[in-house]
Amino acid sequence: MEASDRDRELIAVMGQYFAMKAELESLKEQLEAAREAAGEAIGVFYDPRQNAEHAADLQRSHRLRGEMAWLMQRAEAWGRAASGTDEHDRSEGEPEPEEWQSFEKRADALFRA
Numbered sequence: 001m002e003a004s005d006r007d008r009e010l011i012a013v014m015g016q017y018f019a020m021k022a023e024l025e026s027l028k029e030q031l032e033a034a035r036e037a038a039g040e041a042i043g044v045f046y047d048p049r050q051n052a053e054h055a056a057d058l059q060r061s062h063r064l065r066g067e068m069a070w071l072m073q074r075a076e077a078w079g080r081a082a083s084g085t086d087e088h089d090r091s092e093g094e095p096e097p098e099e100w101q102s103f104e105k106r107a108d109a110l111f112r113a
Helices: 005-038 052-089 103-111
Strands: none
Touching (some): 005 052
């Protein structure tokens, strides 16, 4: 089976998503280690207005979350379009277990290295 241009686009989008997710997880670990070392309260440490030392990293984490949400919306739109074209191919009585899971969980299962 050969991948279509749309499939390759989805693969690229999900690759970007998981690269950002890994970067965000690493950034969160670094920030939490810094917070614990400083002995700061969560509310104070994670407020960029009160934590000038880590403000750039905190803002980067917010940007990453926003970009990840945008990428996931693109992937979900792709999935909705694909399921709409495949809808007539499924029998009426066939269960659709994919629809019982969130898209992100399915994507995690498919694209995790």
